[in-house]
Amino acid sequence: MKEEILEQNRKSWDKVAHHFHGVDTLPSYGPFAQTEDELELLDDPKGSKVLELGFGSGHSLKYLKDKGAQELWGIDLSETQKNIAGKVLAGLAPHLFCGAMEQDHGLPVDYFDLVYSIYALGWTTDLSGTLKLIHSYLKTGGSFIFSWDHPLYSHLKSESGRVYLESSYQDEGQKVMENFKGEGAEMVVTKRKLSTYINALIENGFRIERIIESEVPKELKHVEAEISDRYYSLYKAHSFPTTMVIKAVKE
DSSP states (O other), X not given: OHHHHHHHHHHHHHHHGGGGTTOSOTTBOSTTOOXXXXXXXXXXXXXXEEEEEXXXXXXXXXXXHHTTOSEEEEEEXXXXXXXXXXXXXXXXXXXXXXXXXXXXXXXXXXXXXXXXXXXXXXXXXXXXXXXXXXXXXXXXXXXXXXXXXXXXXXXEEEETTEEEEOSOTTOOEEEEEEEETTTTXXXXXXXXXXXXXXXXXXXXXXXXXXXXXXXXXXXXTTOXXXXXXXXXXXXXXXXXXXXXXXXXXXX
């Protein structure tokens, strides 16, 4: 079943990749979320070896290279994304792998100073298995930073400006999106509670350093938002965090 989901999602990501060119990439941690400039989660990347899970268009890896990272590595499910990222990172000698983050691709262990994921970790079909691999990739003292939809946000719906709980936060499990980005692409994502992420990190040997339930960026804090029923909107983000960001360390 997991293999079927991965194959379906791979085909769909190939189809919708063009929507995500430079979107939700560092220094951004997500839609209407605080940025790295505000949160300062990254240790000094100068001379570091970094690995991104779900590298997308490659812009986050380029951001870290511009900050002085020595080696750029990445895994992404989509071959289309890999081709796009290869162009964005041309001349920077990236090590890019096409495949699922929950699968072992023979990456070096005890090697990376930083593993990170911007709005991608939540797509894994095996959270614990993925975190176990991430832990193995990191050097002792290395950091894992990821952002994802705040687990409560995905249960909220807005109608004519009235925001309410559409479904039970307690219910975890797979959700099928039948027309992702209006491209007729079917995606399967797993809904998980915040505690599920936290406990999985602890169980796989991480020490949690920071948990952020993001506010809107500082430049938008005093902007009065128009009522909007879109999934991501500044109107909703003023009341509920769109994004969670967690930094954990391999001890």
